[in-house]
Amino acid sequence: MTLPKSLNEGDTVGIIAPASPPNINNLEKALPFLESLGLKVKLAPYVKEVQGYLAGSDQQRLLDLHQMFEDESVDAIFCAGGGYGTGRLASMIDYEFIKKYPKIFWGYSDITYLHTAIRQRTGLVTFHGPMLASDIGKEDFHSISAQSFNQLFEPTTLDYNETISPLEVISEGEATGEIVGGNLSLLVSTLGTPFEIDTKDKLLFVEDIDEAPYRIDSFLSQLKHAGKIAEAKGVIIGDFNNCIPKNDRPSWSLEDVFQDYFSSLSMPVIKGFKIGHCQPHFSIPLGTRATLSSTHKTLTVEPGVKKETKHED
Template sequence: MIKPCALQEGDRIAVIAPAGSSDREKLQQGIRVLEKMGLKVTIGRHVFDVEENLAAADQKRLADLHEALFDPAIRGIFCANGGFGTARIAPMIDYAKIQRNPKIFWGYSDITYLLNAIQKFSDLVTFHGPMVASDLNDEIRTAETESSFLPLFTRESLTYDSRKMPLKTLTHGTGEGRLVGGNLDLLTNGLGTPFQVNTKGAILLIEEIAAPSFLINAMLTHLKQAGVFDEIEGVVIGYLQAEPGDYANVKGVLQDFFSCAPFPVVENFLIGHCKPNYGVPLGTNVKLTTSPPRLIIDSGVM
């Protein structure tokens, strides 16, 4: 896998919104955080556009993405927020050109589709991490969430264990491989398409927002029947947001589904739609252990 270059103070980055328009005030609050890190920020031309015509919106979102990807002055691209529709622009992206111009691409939620598409067709490490308007605004932002950006500058590897989050082992073992995955709904939607996640020899990350337990069960079953778990080395379960009355049911689904898995499974990672929200590079090598539960991640930048 190709690793993008680390960031330095004074670098210019772009903020775009490939999945939907952004809240102006929250975005500005998040941009101030990035500027305090020493970064110069360019905002995509269509970040605040609201389009009823989806085809028109696709072209604008694609234009912002391509402009940021291929501008030599831009060292990294950070998504403002999630939403929907990134799957629509995935077939239009120039992946070969991305491969020739590697740079940091960062987001999560609906951006999962692009994280995995870019990783798959450009051989580029991408980053599942907190977004500018969604996670760096004054109401949601935490010091731990902000700390997720530091390894982009320092090239440090990451270790997530029970000192940072209340990890729980569902199936014991040790697994090593590249980290892939993201939002469970988007991973399921990609099945049977050219953008289906490749989990052979990989550690799979899953997270979800506001999905009821029966739907999580259905999506996991769909992934299983599509062969996603056949040659996998482990599963990292991020935050699965649930209604209070359904929380125990979600935990029961996970226990039932993974109880006999022939690979390690650890849950409760604070990755995804949560506070704090820790970032991880996708495509880098990781090691998942269960005694104690721990995820060790190679640096995503060079």
């Protein structure tokens, strides 16, 4: 895996909108937070474009992505929001270009498709974390979410335990491997494509929002039949915000679904991680090695950036 270089005070963050149009008011409210970290902000040319449910045409969004990776004045790329549309770009991205200009890439939700495609085509470690318009610009942005950005400035081993949120063991064990995954519905949408999620010997992380239990069941069924669950070494269950029955018809609970798919596995499976469409939103690098332990109820994640020392002339 390729670790992007860490940030320093005075570095510039490029903002792109590769999926749906972001809430511009929330986006503008979020910018002072980045400035409070000592960062400068550079908006991509088409970040405020609107084309139906997309933030501009495929060509405009692709151009913003490529330009921000190429721009030597930009040290990290943050996504303004999610929604829909990153899967449309995956086959058009110049991955050799990203290999040439590796840098921090940050987002979640629909950005899951880009995380998966970029990691599997380039080896670049990317970050699953809160976005500007979707999270940072809202009043409920949590201090733990804010603190997660510190890992970008200094190589940091992350330790998630029950001081952050209650955790429930569904299947016991301990395993170490690269973290992969993200939004469950987006992971399923990669199946059968050139960007199909690779879970072999990996720790599979999943989260989602606003899906009824039968829909989560359907997604997990697809992953199971595709061999993606059996190939993994462990499962990290993040936040499943508002994933409850949507009508008065009989339904399993979300807990029932998780028990059915995961309780008989011979690998660690733990739920309750505040990672996803939630506050706080604990940010993690994707592609780095991590250890999931049911005995200690912990997730320990290796650093997602590298510190480059400046050489004196």
